[in-house]
Amino acid sequence: MEICIIGLPKSGKTTVFNALTRGKSQIAAYAPSALEPNIGVAKIKEPRLQVLETMFKPKKTTLAEIRYVDIALTARSTRKGSNISGQFLNYLSNANALLHVVRAFEDENVPHIEDSIDPKRDIAIMDLELVLSDLVIIERRFERLETLLKSAKPGERDSFIKEQALLQKIKAGLDKEIPIWQQGLSQEEIRNLTNYQCLTAKPMLVVINIGEKQLPRSASIETELRSACRYTSFEVAALCGKLEMELSQLDDSEAEEFRRELGLAEPALDRIVRLSHQLLGLISFFTTVSSELKAWTIPRGTTASQAAGKIHTDIEKGFIRAEVISFDDLNKCDSIAEAKKQGLLRLEGKNYVVHDGDIVTFLFNI
Template structure:
């Protein structure tokens, strides 16, 4: 799962990327860090359930769920002027499963601002517009090509072309009316036909306001404001103090925890952000847990046990016999697998069982 970070220059994209991935990519007041190449890193999902499972199993090893972040270099020419996104940046974004828009919400005269002033909601709006325009440009180009192909096409080909044209025009209309491709009513066949276009509005969006340290006491108010504007449109929002989170991410874990306590900071804005992306990606977490290791896995919501087995290993999927499954809460309440089994909370499920968040799976297989 990959999240692409997009935003105006000097909004703090790389700062937030470093915070999320505990990385140390170059941040700079010129906004030219990274040398034109995207920064790619892995964010580990903080999940207290892993700690509990590790404790109960006395497991020496833990593997948290991961999300890959791709920090886009700079901002494209004309970005924010409703021209859409093109070229290499578009290629990078098309490979991502979700897009995270970072808007500058900090005031700092030593960091030149690309925008006339600090207004994160306006900037998020401008970025959403760019994402929409980029799809409209793709649609227009494709429609032109379809039109050209009619000349000299055989009767059977014309039929296919007409179908494609009708579909593209319909999507274009809905998009112009403000409906992203992901929310449009499309049949499975239509979705399949559109896969190749890699529309950006087909991806979930998350928007982050990068606030300054001095705004930390107002973080809830900022988030409330963003939520009021964007929630109904399915855009998850959060306010994060990127600079502070990046500094904290570079500390040793104990030092970081101590620092957070001393500041009276509750759950880190960063954890909320990572979770927001995770939720936007439509994933849930299931576990495999034993005395050797506790492993958190991600799978798309609505997946069955067979798909989950495939996440663990292709052999396990191939040789799938059945899965022994118990819910995380049940396991904790029972205190042991044996107790859960006795109380009938360890269930035997087949391939088609729909995996629930927090399920602990033991897949029995034979190859």
């Protein structure tokens, strides 16, 4: 699962990327960024893992990860056509979700392509870019369909005509700048669209990159901008990219001390990573095997045998049963032994749908 970071030039994309992935990629106030993307992973900090650690006392705890790709779009040159093309479009199309970094920080040493700070305007510019990019994709397919229809065999015509109707409907929405995911399409229509990899069909998280001085107002900034992008994004979260990047380079205890001094609650990054996780429609389950406590992420709706396959194909093949307890039940009992006594440990078959927070032990035969 991959999230692509987008935003106007110099909005702080690489800064946020570094903060999320504890990376050290080049950031710059003036120089244009390299064309090569930065790719890295962020660990998903799970508060529930801490509880499980005190219970199981594992020798090792392994967190689940999310991949982030940071690309640098060049400054938009015209409003007529999409600026997102070629290699960039490839990265964006392949991503499962988008993270849009919007500049709210003031800094006269960092020029803004529009010469002023206006997050609402910037959100609208980027949203329009995504819409334009989708219109290009759809128009191209439209033209192709017209040619195909001319030489179509009778058996093929119906599906081409159906596709044309769907594209027409989507295009009408996009012309009004309504992103695809907001167009109220049916599940079937959405499925028929997956091959196009349209950008406005992807879930999006807007991250407002605020300055240190704005930190006390971060909640109200979030609320204000949430209403501004009600139609285009799933969630809006504010963070101070520069500060978070600096803190991410420290070790955990040092960073925590700084946070306490600055009066910051939960690390903003942990929240962004958690929101990314939700955005992707993922849930977590946990295993404890040979003294290793491990978090896994799976799409909602994954069955026990599919979840086993995530660990090892042999476990999926030789799946017998899964021993399952929900996090809440275990947390109430304080230990597996007590949970067993209370009959809260369940034996489930391969079609059991794994729930968020389940602690699972797979029984298998190889």
